[in-house]
Amino acid sequence: MSTIHPDPEATGADTPHLDFAGTTPYEDYVQADVLTHLQHLRSDDPGEMVFLVTTQVMELWFTVIVHEWETAAHALRQDRLTVARDALKRSVRELEALNASWTPLAQLTPAQFNSYRGALGEGSGFQSAMYRRMEFLLGDKSASMLVPHRGAPRVYAELEKALAEPSLYDEVLALLAHRGHAVPQSVLGRDLTQKYEPSPEVEAVWAEIYADPERYDDLVRLGEALTDVGELVWRWRNDHLVATRRAMGSKTGTGGSAGVAWLEKRATKNVFPELWTARSHV
Numbered sequence: 001m002s003t004i005h006p007d008p009e010a011t012g013a014d015t016p017h018l019d020f021a022g023t024t025p026y027e028d029y030v031q032a033d034v035l036t037h038l039q040h041l042r043s044d045d046p047g048e049m050v051f052l053v054t055t056q057v058m059e060l061w062f063t064v065i066v067h068e069w070e071t072a073a074h075a076l077r078q079d080r081l082t083v084a085r086d087a088l089k090r091s092v093r094e095l096e097a098l099n100a101s102w103t104p105l106a107q108l109t110p111a112q113f114n115s116y117r118g119a120l121g122e123g124s125g126f127q128s129a130m131y132r133r134m135e136f137l138l139g140d141k142s143a144s145m146l147v148p149h150r151g152a153p154r155v156y157a158e159l160e161k162a163l164a165e166p167s168l169y170d171e172v173l174a175l176l177a178h179r180g181h182a183v184p185q186s187v188l189g190r191d192l193t194q195k196y197e198p199s200p201e202v203e204a205v206w207a208e209i210y211a212d213p214e215r216y217d218d219l220v221r222l223g224e225a226l227t228d229v230g231e232l233v234w235r236w237r238n239d240h241l242v243a244t245r246r247a248m249g250s251k252t253g254t255g256g257s258a259g260v261a262w263l264e265k266r267a268t269k270n271v272f273p274e275l276w277t278a279r280s281h282v
């Protein structure tokens with residue numbers, strides 16, 4: 001091993017520490033060595049790296065956002081509106097960063113995508129468990145979305161728990177009921193493993209809240225934070241749709257769906273539906 005001669009300018013009294021007995025404290029915390037060696041490319045195409053890393057970056061953002069929404073849901077259960085709203089507001093900034101990470105993939109040509117598409121096999125973002133947990137937290141529950149994960153016990157257990165737990169929106173509606181708003185029992189006692197279906201009574205509750213912002217200031221601000229979340233999730237879906245349309249036209253997806261036609265249907269879904277429809281009645 002050759003002797004390393006430290007640069008004298010980097011070893012003065014007021015410079016950062018260089019000597020550590022084991023790995024650096026940064027490494028111990030961030031695990032950058034693990035993180036930056038998880039890029040196992042499957043083709044020789046130079047464009048595959050940014051495709052894989054963008055996907056991994058998005059998975060990390062999904063993880064952060066799930067954490068924020070779980071924090072918010074838990075705080076709402078305890079009627080701690082400020083804690084909930086702070087977590088939701090953080091998630092709004094994080095969703096903006098998530099959406100900005102489409103940039104490197106937004107203009108792929110079919111030839112560029114084809115250069116490594118075959119190497120993905122049947123792999124598809126459709127199989128993203130963390131994305132599914134986001135959807136479950138938004139109220140878009142579906143037991144059949146657990147099926148692809150039968151072979152991964154930890155992931156399966158997390159999804160199963162998320163399927164059975166109240167979604168973020170269920171907790172919002174429970175808080176509204178707790179504060180005296182007329183959320184019907186059929187909504188509060190709904191089967192939590194099923195997709196949330198919009199309710200005219202809940203729409204009327206939001207219309208009442210939005211019509212009196214002075215009286216319901218804190219709930220209007222909660223409603224607006226949720227609306228920001230809904231809008232940014234919708235934008236993620238649409239950015240994904242347009243990127244897909246540019247990269248592969250109307251070919252079928254690697255996950256076996258009809259591709260763009262299937263994604264178009266998914267992109268029209270409204271997040272927190274009554275927060276949008278109530279606006280017509282204020």
Ligand code: HEM
Binds near residue numbers: 055058105243253
């Ligand atoms: C330009 C590159 C991309 C293309 C062409 C593409 C294409 C597709 C297609 C066709 C589907 C439908 C399912 C299938 O048959 O595979 C899909 C689903 C999905 N993709 Fe992508 N995708 C791209 C990038 C990404 C990235 C970077 C992510 C980030 C994790 C991602 C996450 C997802 C998710 C979560 C779904 C499921 C959506 C749902 O369940 O509604 N995709 N993608």
